[in-house]
Amino acid sequence: MSAVLKIKEVTSLAINQLYDCQLVPGDILVNATKPEFEGDYTVVLFAFIKQLKMSPEQLGQELGQKILSEHPNLFTGFNVIKGFLNFTLSDRYWYAFLQDSADKTHYGTAEPNGQKVMVEYSSPNTNKPLHLGHLRNNFLGRSIAEILKADGYEVTKTCIVNDRGIHICKSMIAWQWFANGATPESTHTKGDHFVGDYYVKFNDVFKQQVETLLAAGKSKEEAEKEAPIMKATQQMLLDWEAGKPEVMELWKKMNSWVYAGFEETYQRIGSDFDKTYYESNTYLLGKDLVESGLASGVFFQKPDGSVWIDLTGDGLDEKLVRRKDGTSVYITQDIGLAVQKQKEFKASQSIYVVGDEQNYHFKVLKLICQKLQLPAADGIYHLSYGMVELPTGKMKSREGTVVDADDLVAEMVNIARQKTEELGKVKDFTREELEELYDIIGLGALKFFLLRVDPKKKMVFNPEESIDFHGFTGPFIQYTHARIKSILRKSAQTDPGDKEIVYTQPLLPLEKELTLQLEMFPSVLQEAAQEHDPSKVAIYVFNLAKTFNSFYTEHSIGNAENGEKKELRLRLSRFTAQVIKTSMQVLGIRVPERM
RNA sequence: GGACCGGUAGCUCAGCUGGAUAGAGCAGCUGCCUUCUAAGCAGCAGGUCAUUGGUUCGAAUCCAAUCCGGUUCACCA
Numbered sequence: 001m002s003a004v005l006k007i008k009e010v011t012s013l014a015i016n017q018l019y020d021c022q023l024v025p026g027d028i029l030v031n032a033t034k035p036e037f038e039g040d041y042t043v044v045l046f047a048f049i050k051q052l053k054m055s056p057e058q059l060g061q062e063l064g065q066k067i068l069s070e071h072p073n074l075f076t077g078f079n080v081i082k083g084f085l086n087f088t089l090s091d092r093y094w095y096a097f098l099q100d101s102a103d104k105t106h107y108g109t110a111e112p113n114g115q116k117v118m119v120e121y122s123s124p125n126t127n128k129p130l131h132l133g134h135l136r137n138n139f140l141g142r143s144i145a146e147i148l149k150a151d152g153y154e155v156t157k158t159c160i161v162n163d164r165g166i167h168i169c170k171s172m173i174a175w176q177w178f179a180n181g182a183t184p185e186s187t188h189t190k191g192d193h194f195v196g197d198y199y200v201k202f203n204d205v206f207k208q209q210v211e212t213l214l215a216a217g218k219s220k221e222e223a224e225k226e227a228p229i230m231k232a233t234q235q236m237l238l239d240w241e242a243g244k245p246e247v248m249e250l251w252k253k254m255n256s257w258v259y260a261g262f263e264e265t266y267q268r269i270g271s272d273f274d275k276t277y278y279e280s281n282t283y284l285l286g287k288d289l290v291e292s293g294l295a296s297g298v299f300f301q302k303p304d305g306s307v308w309i310d311l312t313g314d315g316l317d318e319k320l321v322r323r324k325d326g327t328s329v330y331i332t333q334d335i336g337l338a339v340q341k342q343k344e345f346k347a348s349q350s351i352y353v354v355g356d357e358q359n360y361h362f363k364v365l366k367l368i369c370q371k372l373q374l375p376a377a378d379g380i381y382h383l384s385y386g387m388v389e390l391p392t393g394k395m396k397s398r399e400g401t402v403v404d405a406d407d408l409v410a411e412m413v414n415i416a417r418q419k420t421e422e423l424g425k426v427k428d429f430t431r432e433e434l435e436e437l438y439d440i441i442g443l444g445a446l447k448f449f450l451l452r453v454d455p456k457k458k459m460v461f462n463p464e465e466s467i468d469f470h471g472f473t474g475p476f477i478q479y480t481h482a483r484i485k486s487i488l489r490k491s492a493q494t495d496p497g498d499k500e501i502v503y504t505q506p507l508l509p510l511e512k513e514l515t516l517q518l519e520m521f522p523s524v525l526q527e528a529a530q531e532h533d534p535s536k537v538a539i540y541v542f543n544l545a546k547t548f549n550s551f552y553t554e555h556s557i558g559n560a561e562n563g564e565k566k567e568l569r570l571r572l573s574r575f576t577a578q579v580i581k582t583s584m585q586v587l588g589i590r591v592p593e594r595m
Numbered sequence: 596g597g598a599c600c601g602g603u604a605g606c607u608c609a610g611c612u613g614g615a616u617a618g619a620g621c622a623g624c625u626g627c628c629u630u631c632u633a634a635g636c637a638g639c640a641g642g643u644c645a646u647u648g649g650u651u652c653g654a655a656u657c658c659a660a661u662c663c664g665g666u667u668c669a670c671c672a
Binding site: 020029031033034038042045046047049050056064081082083084132162164165166167256277281295304307315316317320322324325326327329330333336355356357358359360361363372384386387389391394419422423425441452453454456458459460461462465468469470471472473475476478479482483486487490491535539543549550552554556558565594595 | 597598599600601606607608612613614615616619620621622627630631632633635636637649652653656661662665666667669671672
């Protein structure tokens with residue numbers, strides 16, 4: 001049990017005994033004591049003084065006395081300032097914690113809880129390459145999956161690929177008209193970029209044709225409808241839906257190029273999936289649900305034959321679930337897919353990592369599933385994240401301001417290489433070791449940058465100033481890890497390891513602060529899992545690394561003043577390295593042994 | 596217009612189940628490499644927590660109104 005929980009427990013018990021109350025540990029507010037006061041943890045007493053009709057000072061004194069006398073192993077002292085009861089925990093308590101936990105490989109992670117959870121993330125379009133926004137999605141999805149694993153869940157990662165529809169036909173037509181049979185191989189272009197270029201080509205040509213028609217006196221609407229390239233694209237969509245062989249063949253060929261490109265990027269950034277769904281296979285799902293929904297009265301039909309659900313009672317609007325021509329809409333297939341996934345995986349929770357522009361969509365999706373009384377309904381959770389914007393505003397592909405994922409990764413790795421060469425600390429590395437190190441640092445900087453902020457908030461990326469390698473960054477934490485590993489290597493011969501040692505000397509302030517932070521780790525992981533928020537881990541591990549660096553500067557580790565201190569500090573160092581590694585691992589970031 | 600999200604230092608962000616003097620990083624300015632990795636450490640400076648009112652022992656945090664920015668409310672996906 002964590003120290004904070006322990007304090008809540010003994011405090012609630014003491015109040016109940018002294019004043020005949022019925023408090024539970026959750027009623028007690030415990031904070032870390034502010035550095036300017038003496039103590040480790042603070043119980044805030046204001047909440048009780050009205051009920052108990054006594055002054056906060058008196059309550060604090062009585063409570064402190066009782067708790068101190070009953071738990072001499074846990075506390076060594078207390079003080080009361082205004083309504084704050086500050087406790088100092090005993091070194092004995094912290095030493096016992098270190099003996100118990102410092103050398104556990106899986107410290108911080110929970111035992112399997114038998115529950116399954118699905119995480120759907122990435123969800124790309126096959127007509128454009130991945131950009132910075134996708135990176136945030138991928139890193140978040142991957143990280144939340146790892147965090148949930150660490151919290152004891154069995155996690156299945158899924159991906160739904162948007163591989164059909166009018167937008168796909170646009171790149172197909174453009175390729176037919178303009179490519180002269182060119183392929184990614186013949187042009188030495190990555191497959192997803194190759195296809196993406198034809199999507200751009202479509203838009204260029206379309207725009208020209210529209211302008212020509214406008215000049216000829218057509219209205220904007222007419223022009224957009226009658227542009228030859230658009231008409232050809234509409235026809236191709238019909239042919240695709242009819243399963244026309246040459247269209248299907250082209251579609252498959254171009255998709256295979258895109259998938260090869262995606263696969264390369266996914267490998268690079270460390271995304272993987274247990275199951276990939278394709279919309280071309282799932283877009284017809286959910287049709288039977290419309291029928292049963294009509295039968296049960298959850299849906300209703302309008303005179304023109306279209307089918308709707310009335311959500312006005314829930315403060316929303318009416319929502320279409322089947323067009324008058326009988327075809328289904330986006331939300332219908334999402335409902336169908338939710339049901340299918342539930343059948344396949346029987347997860348208690350289904351997390352969708354999707355941008356916040358779809359907040360309304362997922363609200364509606366969950367509500368409809370609940371009204372249909374589907375078993376998956378209550379487990380639906382939309383992990384909504386904000387846009388990544390540029391200082392000038394939103395990224396726009398038409399204005400060429402989209403930050404390409406592959407380019408950015410390459411740039412980050414390149415910066416990592418430059419900085420590493422400047423510092424010249426790993427000149428003895430082989431070529432392969434160097435390449436790996438650059439990847440670790442470059443990707444680490446990028447991932448940490450995108451994961452350190454609250455997912456639901458939009459964030460700004462400034463391409464002019466490249467992502468930092470100092471301060472609140474991935475490389476700072478990786479550096480701290482490498483530094484610790486260096487010390488441990490140097491002390492390997494004389495390190496007594498994890499054998500039992502009786503500590504007798506008082507913990508110095510920075511030794512204690514480090515210990516306190518290490519002790520918080522399991523509850524941080526738990527909170528990150530509950531709130532679906534990797535930034536909690538990022539902030540924690542940054543503070544841990546900072547504390548270690550202060551500790552490192554203040555105290556000698558390998559050449560400590562005596563054997564006991566040396567053993568203690570080596571143990572704290574090993575422990576810190578371990579917690580840094582685990583924290584970064586759930587963020588999807590590797591840590592180097594040297595850098 | 597309705598709904599939802601946001602507004603904290605020059606910039607990027609923490610803090611938001613109400614608690615002590617609002618915290619980091621970057622940028623700026625001072626120091627610190629003849630001892631364990633200076634991708635580091637110590638320090639200085641920088642604030643009307645959008646505005647106004649309310650709730651109370653106490654408000655960046657809760658409530659209301661207002662202002663600003665964003666998203667969304669498609670027989671698109």
